[in-house]
Amino acid sequence: MQPASMIECHGVGKRYPGGREALREVSFRVGPGEFVFVTGHSGAGKSTLLKLVALLERPTSGRVVVAGRSLDRLPRREVPAHRRAIGMIFQEGRLLPERTVYENVALPLELAGCWSAREIRHRVRTALERVGLAGKERCRPVELSGGEQQRVGIARAVVHRPRLLLADEPTGNLDPAMAWEIMGLFLAFHRAGVTVLVATHDPSLIRRLGGRVLTLQEGQLVDDAWWPVVEGVP
Amino acid sequence: MTAGARPRPRRPRGRWLREHRRACLAAWSALAGARLAGLMTVLVVAVALALPAALGVLLSQTAGLARGLAGELSRIALFLEPGTRPEAARALAERVAAWAEVAAVDYVSPKQALAEARRLAGLAEPLRVLEDNPFPPLLLVSPTPEALARGLEPLARRLGRLPGVEDVQVELVWAERLEAFLEVARRVLLILGLALAAAAALVVGNTVRLTLEGRREEIAVMRLLGGTEAYVRRPYLYEGLWLGLLGAMVAWALVAGAVWALAAPVARLAALYGGSFSLRPPGVAWGAALAGVGALLGWAGAWLAVRAQLRRMDPA
Ligand SMILES: Nc1ncnc2c1ncn2[C@@H]1O[C@H](COP(=O)(O)OP(=O)(O)O)[C@@H](O)[C@H]1O
Ligand SMILES: [Mg+2]
Numbered sequence: 371m372q373p374a375s376m377i378e379c380h381g382v383g384k385r386y387p388g389g390r391e392a393l394r395e396v397s398f399r400v401g402p403g404e405f406v407f408v409t410g411h412s413g414a415g416k417s418t419l420l421k422l423v424a425l426l427e428r429p430t431s432g433r434v435v436v437a438g439r440s441l442d443r444l445p446r447r448e449v450p451a452h453r454r455a456i457g458m459i460f461q462e463g464r465l466l467p468e469r470t471v472y473e474n475v476a477l478p479l480e481l482a483g484c485w486s487a488r489e490i491r492h493r494v495r496t497a498l499e500r501v502g503l504a505g506k507e508r509c510r511p512v513e514l515s516g517g518e519q520q521r522v523g524i525a526r527a528v529v530h531r532p533r534l535l536l537a538d539e540p541t542g543n544l545d546p547a548m549a550w551e552i553m554g555l556f557l558a559f560h561r562a563g564v565t566v567l568v569a570t571h572d573p574s575l576i577r578r579l580g581g582r583v584l585t586l587q588e589g590q591l592v593d594d595a596w597w598p599v600v601e602g603v604p
Numbered sequence: 605m606t607a608g609a610r611p612r613p614r615r616p617r618g619r620w621l622r623e624h625r626r627a628c629l630a631a632w633s634a635l636a637g638a639r640l641a642g643l644m645t646v647l648v649v650a651v652a653l654a655l656p657a658a659l660g661v662l663l664s665q666t667a668g669l670a671r672g673l674a675g676e677l678s679r680i681a682l683f684l685e686p687g688t689r690p691e692a693a694r695a696l697a698e699r700v701a702a703w704a705e706v707a708a709v710d711y712v713s714p715k716q717a718l719a720e721a722r723r724l725a726g727l728a729e730p731l732r733v734l735e736d737n738p739f740p741p742l743l744l745v746s747p748t749p750e751a752l753a754r755g756l757e758p759l760a761r762r763l764g765r766l767p768g769v770e771d772v773q774v775e776l777v778w779a780e781r782l783e784a785f786l787e788v789a790r791r792v793l794l795i796l797g798l799a800l801a802a803a804a805a806l807v808v809g810n811t812v813r814l815t816l817e818g819r820r821e822e823i824a825v826m827r828l829l830g831g832t833e834a835y836v837r838r839p840y841l842y843e844g845l846w847l848g849l850l851g852a853m854v855a856w857a858l859v860a861g862a863v864w865a866l867a868a869p870v871a872r873l874a875a876l877y878g879g880s881f882s883l884r885p886p887g888v889a890w891g892a893a894l895a896g897v898g899a900l901l902g903w904a905g906a907w908l909a910v911r912a913q914l915r916r917m918d919p920a
Contacts, residue, residue: 450827450830450832453828464821466821477826477829481826481829481831481832482830483619483835526829
């Protein structure tokens with residue numbers, strides 16, 4: 371049974387300790403299976419918004435509801451399970467440099483601790499094949515190109531087949547061709563029924579795909595609109 | 605599960621064991637990697653545990669011996685009526701010496717008592733001016749160990765009823781002093797042991813904290829991906845356990861070595877006093893107990909260090 375909405379934000383605000391307000395009175399709703407962009411300049415609060423949904427940070431005001439569950443009522447010990455249920459791609463990549471590609475991708479399954487070694491092997495292989503890294507299992511992240519590293523991060527985010535995928539600047543420092551390829555992966559997950567939220571400061575990326583776009587500006591949600599596909603964007 | 609409505613996969617059997625084996629082995633290889641820091645910690649823990657352990661071994665093995673010695677020094681003094689003739693006193697001594705509870709009887713004549721008293725410095729002058737010998741004839745009765753163990757009161761009462769006996773005194777001074785001394789030694793050992801155990805736990809905690817410090821990114825990523833505190837903590841707890849366990853094993857070796865080195869001289873010393881006492885190396889059960897204490901201390905020290913650190917690292 372699908373919940374009525376995958377993400378709901380009700381007047382969400384976030385002030386980091388000692389910092390200024392990163393988010394102010396943000397309210398929106400994302401339905402199950404939707405593909406939504408979050409855009410805005412650097413420092414607008416995109417990453418913060420994704421972190422609140424993944425419960426990597428707690429809001430200082432307002433309420434975040436994910437899959438029908440209000441996160442402010444979630445006790446501390448249930449936070450890990452919530453994080454494990456979500457697939458997250460981090461802006462900083464956050465691969466473990468001493469571990470191989472295989473070990474990095476297997477990590478969410480190890481953390482969940484409910485798969486056998488055989489299932490883990492099968493799932494990691496499948497995820498790596500989907501992102502086109504089948505031959506790189508034994509490499510360390512430093513031996514890979516930026517695009518390949520990004521794809522390892524994606525494989526890690528989807529290896530446990532989450533219903534919600536949060537991608538923070540997944541095409542950050544990639545050339546347009548590579549970025550396009552990565553976006554293709556997200557579209558494939560979206561077609562498989564996964565709810566996808568992509569944060570990007572790059573409007574040309576959005577214009578090539580079109581779709582629903584949430585625009586943040588200095589922590590406030592200033593626009594929630596459908597952007598048309600613009601042909602001929604590089 | 606918040607975002608996933610699909611059924612969870614079945615939990616494979618032996619998962620718990622697998623998890624712990626992973627953490628335990630990971631901790632071991634981390635230790636093997638950081639050889640010097642680990643070795644120093646193990647040695648500090650070993651010394652901290654070896655000191656009270658060695659004292660404990662010494663105390664437990666010598667207490668029985670000391671009790672025996674103190675028992676030999678426990679005597680019953682029979683003061684005879686003044687003017688009892690030496691022959692009568694000696695006859696009484698022989699009669700008492702034949703009792704089952706009595707090991708030996710010594711007769712101390714008034715003359716001998718005076719000479720003994722004169723020998724003691726402070727009493728020489730005042731005694732010189734006395735015209736009469738103030739000391740009564742005296743029988744010193746040494747009980748057998750069995751009689752001593754049963755208590756000297758009945759024997760003392762029986763001796764008091766003998767004809768010609770004016771007064772009876774039980775000299776338990778040495779046994780009492782020894783018990784008091786042993787009690788003090790036990791307390792000192794307990795306090796020392798607790799303090800050194802705490803020190804061992806803190807040293808382990810500090811080492812584990814340093815390991816943790818070097819793995820901040822790994823820990824942070826595990827937390828971001830939904831690793832539970834218990835999962836993230838486990839390898840570090842095992843690191844503490846290994847450090848404590850290895851420390852205890854080295855401590856045991858130190859104690860055994862010390863006993864081995866002391867055994868021959870102690871036996872020779874005992875032989876000089878006519879005894880046959882020898883130090884025994886601590887047994888296997890004893891070593892197992894020490895290992896258990898070490899492992900527990902290491903685990904506790906790591907737990908304290910890791911808990912505080914992890915809480916600080918995750919805001920949510
Ligand atoms: N951990 C943090 N501590 C303090 N301030 C932060 C932290 N993370 C982000 N900020 C601040 O919050 C604001 C929004 O940051 P962020 O959400 O990363 O924006 P974006 O992802 O859109 O670039 C910025 O001003 C940033 O400096
Ligand atoms: Mg950002």
